[in-house]
Amino acid sequence: MDRRETPLAVQHNHVAGENVSVNYLHYGADVTIDPGMLGSFYLLQIPLSGKALIHHRGDVVAAGSDKATLLNPDRETRMHWRGDCQKLLLQVSREHLNAVATGLIGAPLPGPIRFDTEVDLTTPNGSELKRMVVSCARAIDAGDLFQGLSAASDMRVETDLALALLTLQANNVSHIIDRSDGGATPRGLRLAVEYIHGNLTEPLSLQQIATHAQMNVRTLQKGFRRRFGVTPMQFVRNARLDAAHYQLTSRRDPPTVTTVAFGNGFSHLGRFSRDYKARFGRLPSKMH
Structure with missing residues (x-):
């Protein structure tokens, strides 16, 4: 990560369930982030304010109020966040997503699941994804989610989030899901x-x-x-x-x-x- 002029003032809020975590992240300065491959999880990044430029899977996405990004675990990523960029992040484990996808289609997966990088938040699907993640964040703030109160309820939410990613965002098994x-x-x-x-x-x-x-x-x-x-x-x-x-x-x-x-x-x-x-x-x- 490179620091540019304005000192960092990082704010990172993180709450995790068994297979999913919801995060708020703000660096407070222009930064370049080079995480490489995420490896074990998928990452949906929803800007709440500001801009970011995301390089992933050969795509370049200017993320902002109308565009989020979904990062795949087995592809390189490089990001440039502006100082005013605040994001809500949904992290879903690769193992959990694969299990939900297998149950969804009723058959083994043909290979790794890979999503399109750009999430258009102006479409009904993109808007629904954002609504679900924001609702989860609010439930966490209210103490209703991922607080150890109900494992069954938490697991239902984790499954619903994985299902939403699979059915609302284009990916390389969308055609199998549609035919299933x-x-x-x-x-x-x-x-x-x-x-x-x-x-x-x-x-x-x-x-x-x-x-x-x-x-x-x-x-x-x-x-x-x-x-x-x-x-x-x-x-x-x-x-x-x-x-x-x-x-x-x-x-x-x-x-x-x-x-x-x-x-x-x-x-x-x-x-x-x-x-x-x-x-x-x-x-x-x-x-x-």
């Missing part, structure tokens, strides 16, 4: 729904539901979107909320909100109350 939806059968969707309702109190993952329904993750996702208008994990959350609502409103002497929340698979009471109010218009504590 063989069409969810009514029987497969029924098996998935039965499995969800039979395991509401258990930590559920996309891969578990897909395996029980005898389909790959991509087919499961598209099938739920077509049939129910939500993702499988949104379906799980709604089913848990419906069960909690029934318990709070159908009994003369209902259990406590805490008992209902944890008894229906919610590991964070604040998040349960927020989601409950969004679905039913009232806080669960007001249902007694």
Whole structure:
């Protein structure tokens, strides 16, 4: 790293889960960064302010408010950050991304996954990627994520982030992902729904539901979107909320909100109350 005129005033905030980390980074001066190959992880860099020039995979991207970059672990990188550049960084382990991709397509990968470097934040896909990472950062600030409160919840978020990268940003297996939806059968969707309702109190993952329904993750996702208008994990959350609502409103002497929340698979009471109010218009504590 080269220092240019203005002294460095580095600010780096870092919070990590098992396979993913979210970071805020600001150098406070013009710098040149030459990390070489990242090796073990993919890195999505979203500028919050300022500019940066990124050299990666033979591409040169002028990153700013309208363009982010996604760096591959097995390609050289060189970056020039301006002093006013502040970035939100999502780091996803190579091993985790490969595992999620394998479950997504239901077959072994043909080789290393490589993403296009430039992420256009003005497109619906780019905008959704940014929204997801910003939402994760806010959840971390609120103490709701990667704080050791719920391993199951953290893993769901890590999987969702990896899925978002694979399905929203162009890469060399995009064509395989697109072809992997063989069409969810009514029987497969029924098996998935039965499995969800039979395991509401258990930590559920996309891969578990897909395996029980005898389909790959991509087919499961598209099938739920077509049939129910939500993702499988949104379906799980709604089913848990419906069960909690029934318990709070159908009994003369209902259990406590805490008992209902944890008894229906919610590991964070604040998040349960927020989601409950969004679905039913009232806080669960007001249902007694």
